[in-house]
Amino acid sequence: MPTDNEFTRILQWPGYRVYQHKIDEKNKILELWVRRKRGNRKLECSGCGRKFDDAYDSNERAVRDLPWSAFQTTVHIEVYRVKCADCGVRIEKVPLLPSKAPFSKRFEDAVGEACESASARQVARRFRLAESTVRSIDLRYLERWAGSRRRPALHQMGVDEIYMGKKGKFLTVVCNLETAEPLWFGRERKKETLNDFLGEELSGRQRRGIEAVCVDMWKPYRLSIEQWLPQCRIVYDKFHVMQHANRAVDEVRRAEFFRQGKRMRELVKGKRWLLLSRWVNLTGGKRQELNQLFALNRKMLKAYLLKESLDRLWTYHYEGAMLNYLERWIDQLRWQRLEPFQNLAKMLLEHLDGILNYCRTKVRLGVVEAVNGNIKSLLRRGRGYQNLRYLLLKAQRMAATRTEFVVFTKAA
Numbered sequence: 001m002p003t004d005n006e007f008t009r010i011l012q013w014p015g016y017r018v019y020q021h022k023i024d025e026k027n028k029i030l031e032l033w034v035r036r037k038r039g040n041r042k043l044e045c046s047g048c049g050r051k052f053d054d055a056y057d058s059n060e061r062a063v064r065d066l067p068w069s070a071f072q073t074t075v076h077i078e079v080y081r082v083k084c085a086d087c088g089v090r091i092e093k094v095p096l097l098p099s100k101a102p103f104s105k106r107f108e109d110a111v112g113e114a115c116e117s118a119s120a121r122q123v124a125r126r127f128r129l130a131e132s133t134v135r136s137i138d139l140r141y142l143e144r145w146a147g148s149r150r151r152p153a154l155h156q157m158g159v160d161e162i163y164m165g166k167k168g169k170f171l172t173v174v175c176n177l178e179t180a181e182p183l184w185f186g187r188e189r190k191k192e193t194l195n196d197f198l199g200e201e202l203s204g205r206q207r208r209g210i211e212a213v214c215v216d217m218w219k220p221y222r223l224s225i226e227q228w229l230p231q232c233r234i235v236y237d238k239f240h241v242m243q244h245a246n247r248a249v250d251e252v253r254r255a256e257f258f259r260q261g262k263r264m265r266e267l268v269k270g271k272r273w274l275l276l277s278r279w280v281n282l283t284g285g286k287r288q289e290l291n292q293l294f295a296l297n298r299k300m301l302k303a304y305l306l307k308e309s310l311d312r313l314w315t316y317h318y319e320g321a322m323l324n325y326l327e328r329w330i331d332q333l334r335w336q337r338l339e340p341f342q343n344l345a346k347m348l349l350e351h352l353d354g355i356l357n358y359c360r361t362k363v364r365l366g367v368v369e370a371v372n373g374n375i376k377s378l379l380r381r382g383r384g385y386q387n388l389r390y391l392l393l394k395a396q397r398m399a400a401t402r403t404e405f406v407v408f409t410k411a412a
């Protein structure tokens with residue numbers, strides 16, 4: 001039978017020694033009782049950090065620790081309270097116990113790390129915990145991580161919205177374009193929404209440090225940016241413009257779908273994804289399918305080509321060349337009677353300055369899209385993101401560790 005001394009050596013809780021243990025072989029439970037080692041007598045107030053020699057009283061807490069072999073392990077620890085002049089009677093600070101919850105820090109870290117690559121449900125099964133418990137542990141783990149790291153400076157910002165379904169409506173997502181990290185989430189997508197971030201989350205100095213914002217051609221955002229960041233450049237980036245172009249293609253598709261007879265309807269059916277894909281990303285078979293469709297419907301072909309050619313706008317790095325290309329692109333629309341594209345052209349002309357800003361300020365393309373994609377994949381994978389703070393920390397951690405940065409690698 002191992003001695004308490006040997007248990008102490010395996011447990012490795014700095015400053016603590018095992019003075020009692022119990023092994024339940026049938027239920028595979030190991031229990032250890034620990035208290036401070038002789039040299040470890042200074043108590044620290046958890047409120048203010050002041051040191052004390054004497055305790056006010058003591059208490060025993062049971063926390064779950066990492067398992068030993070097949071044994072689930074519980075550690076009973078003696079915790080003191082101190083009588084602090086500033087904080088009153090307070091619990092001492094114990095680094096091994098990060099919260100009031102009955103778990104040791106390293107147990108919480110293990111759960112948090114597991115949550116980085118698996119769903120809360122899977123982690124819950126593995127650790128034999130409730131799913132809600134796993135989420136609270138993960139949230140604390142992420143808060144500790146966020147609290148311990150330095151925030152990179154913000155020079156270029158992305159603003160986007162994510163549709164969360166009928167109930168959740170829209171989520172405004174602000175990200176740092178240089179680090180590809182989400183910074184803030186706000187409910188809805190009004191001017192006031194973005195005001196909350198720009199006006200309240202950022203200091204005057206931080207606001208002045210922002211040189212460019214990539215954003216959708218969505219008026220409320222623009223108004224907020226003009227109010228709070230008068231010096232910064234608004235860039236209507238490729239991702240957002242192409243979203244509108246895709247929408248125009250889709251409108252043409254729907255109009256044709258309803259206008260045409262049954263045969264055409266069969267052909268257009270299920271082609272939405274194909275029409276929204278870029279030609280270069282399609283395999284031979286898929287191209288064939290599209291060509292069949294185009295052979296029968298010239299309008300679809302025209303719409304598709306217009307979208308494809310608009311994409312090339314961002315290959316130009318000189319303002320004049322970019323403008324020239326855009327004008328030629330708009331010229332092609334004449335006599336085409338493609339109303340969705342006429343509207344798109346009008347929109348582009350109204351936002352011309354912000355589109356050309358791409359040539360004046362270098363911004364990373366594809367970042368907003370990647371951040372957006374990562375958040376969507378988190379939302380798809382797990383429920384329980386009613387807590388936006390949790391969703392944000394999760395997405396930040398994902399960006400920092402580059403786990404599953406799928407969309408980003410594809411776009412880069």
Ligand SMILES: [Zn+2]
Pocket residue numbers: 045046047048049050084085086087088090
């Ligand atoms: Zn204190």
